[in-house]
Amino acid sequence: MFTHVMIGSNDLERARNFYDATFAALGGKPGEMDARGRLIYAHEGGRLMITKPIDGKPATAANGGTIGIAAASPDHVLAWHAAGTAHGGTAIESPPRERPNGSFVAYLRDPDGHKLTVRSQPTK
Secondary structure, eight states: OOSEEEEEOSOHHHHHHHHHHHHHHTTOOOOEEOTTSOEEEEETTEEEEEEOOTTSSOOOOOTTOOEEEEESSHHHHHHHHHHHHHTTOEEOSSOSEEOTTSOEEEEEEOTTOOEEEEEEOOOO
8 A cells, every 4th residue: 555654864874774774674674875866675565765845844754653664583583673872763662572472573763753563474
């Protein structure tokens, strides 16, 4: 259904450092800067795009918004969480853990305050 998610950042190099590390932990590739100055991460037809707001005002995080990212395994979730906290992210909610439905999840805020979650599907 979705083609992309676009979020704002006040510091694209800081965002690149965070997202390159967290996506590498999931087996992804580093982001690329396009001609318009947007940082783009592409995977299986979807894209996460990070940009300075076009209105020139500071970027802010969505209140109530969460971006969910798929992981192949609980080990990938743990690696993503470790990479994120080591590269400017903030651990939030509970520590990475298995949910009652068998999925394994972790939550972080990126350096600009965007709420992210990574989840692996139940293995049962």
